[in-house]
Amino acid sequence: MKLLLLAAALATQQVDIHSRPLREERGRDFDILHYRIELSLEEESRSLLGETTIRMVALGDQLTTCTLDAETFTVDRVLDRASRPLPFTHRDGRLTIELDPPVLHGEEIAVTVHYSGTNIDVDADRYGMSEGYDLGLDFKIETDENPQLINTLSFPEGARHWFPSYDHPNDRATQETIVTVRADYEVLSNGRLVSVSEPTDGKRTWHWSQELPHPTYLFVLVAGPYVVLTDSAGDLPLHYWVYEKDVDDAMRSFERTPEIIAFFNEEYGYDFPWVKYDQITIPGIGGGAESTGATVLGESTIHNARAEQDFPSHGLVAHEAAHQWWGNLVSYRDWSETWLSESFATYGEYLYTRHALGEDEAAVNLLGKKNAYLREARERYTRPVVFKRWTYPNENFDRHTYQKGATILNMLRRILGDAPFRSAMTHFLTKHAFQPVDTHDLIDAIKEATGENIEWFFEQWIYRAGHPVLDVSYQWSKPAGRLSVRVRQTGDVYRTPVQIGVHTPSRRYSETFWLESANATLELDVAEKPLLVRFDEGNYLLKEWTFEKSTEELVYQLENDDVIGRMWAASELGDHPAVAETARRDRFWSVRRAAIEALGEKASVELLREAALDENSKVRAEAFRGLGETKNTELVPFIEERFRRDDSYVAQAEALRALGAIADPSSKTLLEEASGIDSPRDVVGRAARWALDELSELDDRSNE
Numbered sequence: 001m002k003l004l005l006l007a008a009a010l011a012t013q014q015v016d017i018h019s020r021p022l023r024e025e026r027g028r029d030f031d032i033l034h035y036r037i038e039l040s041l042e043e044e045s046r047s048l049l050g051e052t053t054i055r056m057v058a059l060g061d062q063l064t065t066c067t068l069d070a071e072t073f074t075v076d077r078v079l080d081r082a083s084r085p086l087p088f089t090h091r092d093g094r095l096t097i098e099l100d101p102p103v104l105h106g107e108e109i110a111v112t113v114h115y116s117g118t119n120i121d122v123d124a125d126r127y128g129m130s131e132g133y134d135l136g137l138d139f140k141i142e143t144d145e146n147p148q149l150i151n152t153l154s155f156p157e158g159a160r161h162w163f164p165s166y167d168h169p170n171d172r173a174t175q176e177t178i179v180t181v182r183a184d185y186e187v188l189s190n191g192r193l194v195s196v197s198e199p200t201d202g203k204r205t206w207h208w209s210q211e212l213p214h215p216t217y218l219f220v221l222v223a224g225p226y227v228v229l230t231d232s233a234g235d236l237p238l239h240y241w242v243y244e245k246d247v248d249d250a251m252r253s254f255e256r257t258p259e260i261i262a263f264f265n266e267e268y269g270y271d272f273p274w275v276k277y278d279q280i281t282i283p284g285i286g287g288g289a290e291s292t293g294a295t296v297l298g299e300s301t302i303h304n305a306r307a308e309q310d311f312p313s314h315g316l317v318a319h320e321a322a323h324q325w326w327g328n329l330v331s332y333r334d335w336s337e338t339w340l341s342e343s344f345a346t347y348g349e350y351l352y353t354r355h356a357l358g359e360d361e362a363a364v365n366l367l368g369k370k371n372a373y374l375r376e377a378r379e380r381y382t383r384p385v386v387f388k389r390w391t392y393p394n395e396n397f398d399r400h401t402y403q404k405g406a407t408i409l410n411m412l413r414r415i416l417g418d419a420p421f422r423s424a425m426t427h428f429l430t431k432h433a434f435q436p437v438d439t440h441d442l443i444d445a446i447k448e449a450t451g452e453n454i455e456w457f458f459e460q461w462i463y464r465a466g467h468p469v470l471d472v473s474y475q476w477s478k479p480a481g482r483l484s485v486r487v488r489q490t491g492d493v494y495r496t497p498v499q500i501g502v503h504t505p506s507r508r509y510s511e512t513f514w515l516e517s518a519n520a521t522l523e524l525d526v527a528e529k530p531l532l533v534r535f536d537e538g539n540y541l542l543k544e545w546t547f548e549k550s551t552e553e554l555v556y557q558l559e560n561d562d563v564i565g566r567m568w569a570a571s572e573l574g575d576h577p578a579v580a581e582t583a584r585r586d587r588f589w590s591v592r593r594a595a596i597e598a599l600g601e602k603a604s605v606e607l608l609r610e611a612a613l614d615e616n617s618k619v620r621a622e623a624f625r626g627l628g629e630t631k632n633t634e635l636v637p638f639i640e641e642r643f644r645r646d647d648s649y650v651a652q653a654e655a656l657r658a659l660g661a662i663a664d665p666s667s668k669t670l671l672e673e674a675s676g677i678d679s680p681r682d683v684v685g686r687a688a689r690w691a692l693d694e695l696s697e698l699d700d701r702s703n704e
């Protein structure tokens, strides 16, 4: 699952999460073995006619009732295996079926629920999802962006809106989906396609079968006029389901799927678990949802060639593919344990970035994750990663679950070592394949595979809120040839390894120390005066920190450290002339961008004009921001010219915002023209309209 954050989630007030109710994992009387879901869907009336047969085994004893989740539709009757009607009550989303005689422990029964609904439209807000999230079953009308179609979103508790179910992740079942829709539609569900009937009365019936068990939130159904593109990863069939208008652009988003699957097969040491992997685009979501063997992706993931530099889909494709192991093969028992799925998928993005684009891009990817978490920690709240206080499942899907969890996995990998970490992950996936798990299962798997008792690590990073806050300083004593690095932990004390790197004129040192107390002094033999003392070489630690350094050392670091160190040195140096040089010359885009940011208002117009021509669109965007802040009307012709010639939508949008910030009336014509330009997520149009507002506000003020 990867949903784009909405503005509401970025509110700056501190959020009281401790007053949320304390939740525990749901218990159950039955183990559900199989759902046979038969649906007939009618778009005109937004209606469904359903018949779901549920086969289950009693876990309790002498059971006189069976309770299922069932919302949005009306239950017409319930039958037992012999087609005898069973009494039932259906209220407040619970369908309680009476069983007579009582069902004994271990006994298998089956019930068939007949149900129907018209004008189906689930109010997602009522279930803790953002407005516009089409929870459950949804009938989409045709728009400029999408054809008419039907889709489900079962995450997190949407399954119960299209079939009666035990709708909680601690149960896994197999499934058949048998769907009747208009004959010109293609239908996708989990598992393998068993059959498609000949058209009768303008309709066809599609029969899909998912023969390995999975939780209900991963059940999916999409029906519409799709074009299906075929590909493969070794023996694994791959399909990309797209709208007809998107066919020419589709492979730009999906072409790396075989490589991504092959990479994860190797990385996780467990072959892709499902019989096929389909990806399908739908309206109404950003990001994607990792239904088993059939991921749904927001339609905006398909883009033209120009958008590739700013909106590549490969990270999203990798994230959802990683879920096919993390979340789908092995699933969390309860919503408070979602990190077992999302952190691993988010870490999968990082691993794939490193594999495909190298260490520098991967380092920037990881830094982005750390900063995303730190912003949430500063502006909203901190909580343990496994946290049992929540009202709605979706509250567990925040930056602690995704980004913090991913950085924690990277630290775990550092502590265990690459090979033991990977072997522990393979062992965990193999041992718990097709089972629900919790964090203790992961700790045990690590113990079994590596011999390491890593409970302390989980205690401080998973079961406790926060992160290390550090003050670092050092002294070098010439006569003794000693370097003493002092580390003060000003918040909770963390136990962690940290690597100290030292550059001197004639050699480089690198040594690992363990921090275990509030105050530590780390000693190294260093004969010459250090040019650079690097704390946390390798950039593993999730931390807030200060490290006072001389300007001389920072200038050296700006030129000689890794990408993360160079970015940090730029931000520490601020408007030093060396930073301007870095903005022009550094070999890596994110360092050039960080240098322009660090210079802020002190960046010269000359430098910003040069940077507006940088080869990387993110650097150009930053340059336009700087140019806007100058409020210099003489720059308007230059910015307008760059707007016309830039091939990046994001850089173009920033050029327009710069024109808005300068607010010269002469920009109006271009801005009006730009407000109608088609672009991904309307970035260009939105920027133009914002800039026009700035111009008209200035107009209003001058008229007052």
Ligand SMILES: [Zn+2]
Pocket (backbone or CB within 6 Å): 001, 002, 319, 323, 341, 342, 345
């Ligand atoms: Zn996800």
